[in-house]
Amino acid sequence: MGREVEALKLRKEKELVTDWFRQRAADAEAQAAEEAELEAARAEEGLECDQRQRMEIRWLEYALARVPWEAQGQGVEVQVHNKVKAALANVDADESDAVVERVVLAVVAAVMRPWNRRKEISEVIEDAVDALPYGAGIWTERAREAARAAAERAGPEASISTMRSVVTDAVSTILADYHAARTAQADAEDRERLIRWAALELARAYTQEGVELAVKAVKDAWAKLPVGTARTKLEEVRDAALLPWRQAVAERVASLRAEATARQKRQLKELQAQLRPKPATLHPAPIIGRSPASR
DSSP states (O other): OHHHHHHHHHHHHHHHHHHHHHHHHHHHHHHHHHHHHHHHHHHHHHHHHHHHHHHHHHHHHHHHHTGGGGGTTTEEEEEEEHHHHHHHHTTTTTOOHHHHHHHHHHHHHHHHHHHHHHHHHHHHHHHHHHHHHHOOTTTHHHHHHHHHHHHHHHHOOOOHHHHHHHHHHHHHHHHHHHHHHHHHHHHHHHHHHHHHHHHHHHHTOHHHHHHHHHHHHHHHHTTTTTOOOOOOHHHHHHHHHHHHHHHHHHHHHHHHHHHHHHHHHHHHHHHHHHOOOOOOOOOOOOOOOOGGGGG
């Protein structure tokens, strides 16, 4: 009986040991399977990550290539990069190229819209400013500033045709000011030139004070004429204003000539009187006696 109990006990211990090894092997096999599954998942995830990374790089390069060279370096590229990358995050890595392209182009168009708007307005402004003559100088920048202010007042929602109209009106105002300034400058130069020659003419006969009075009379007469009056009209009004001064000069010249003529006549008479011979005094001829021989 005791041997049977001992044998039964040994058999149970053996079975327990066997079960322990079997469980250990099963656990090891399950752990290995789990690790293999995790490794496969990691590999698949890595493959998907690589695929997404390649997709992002490809479409980011495509999007940046759509940015015009004129917009490069103005911050547009950074906006395109960030917004396209954010949009791609919501797109499956295995999505078709046609779908991804439409998404990318829509993002690029949205980013470029403000820049394109500014470019259109800038072109409208420059087209209007080109109406100014070449070499207009500071007037060109004044026209550009006026055009920009008009475009800003029109607002971001204004159509290009409306923008072109308000910008053209603003530049036309500056252009009119430019022509008015040029006319005024030419008028002032004409008047200065005409009065300078008149002053030189009168300076030969009048004192400085007299010349200044004559110049003032001319300027007072010109003040009634509009800017841009024809030169012939300026000369006519100038001559009318200077008429009293010129008549006085003419009278003085005539008086001096008369005096000079009279003086010359007196001098000529005096000279003739000096050169005329005096009448000879007659004396009776002496009586000469005849010689005895002649008798």
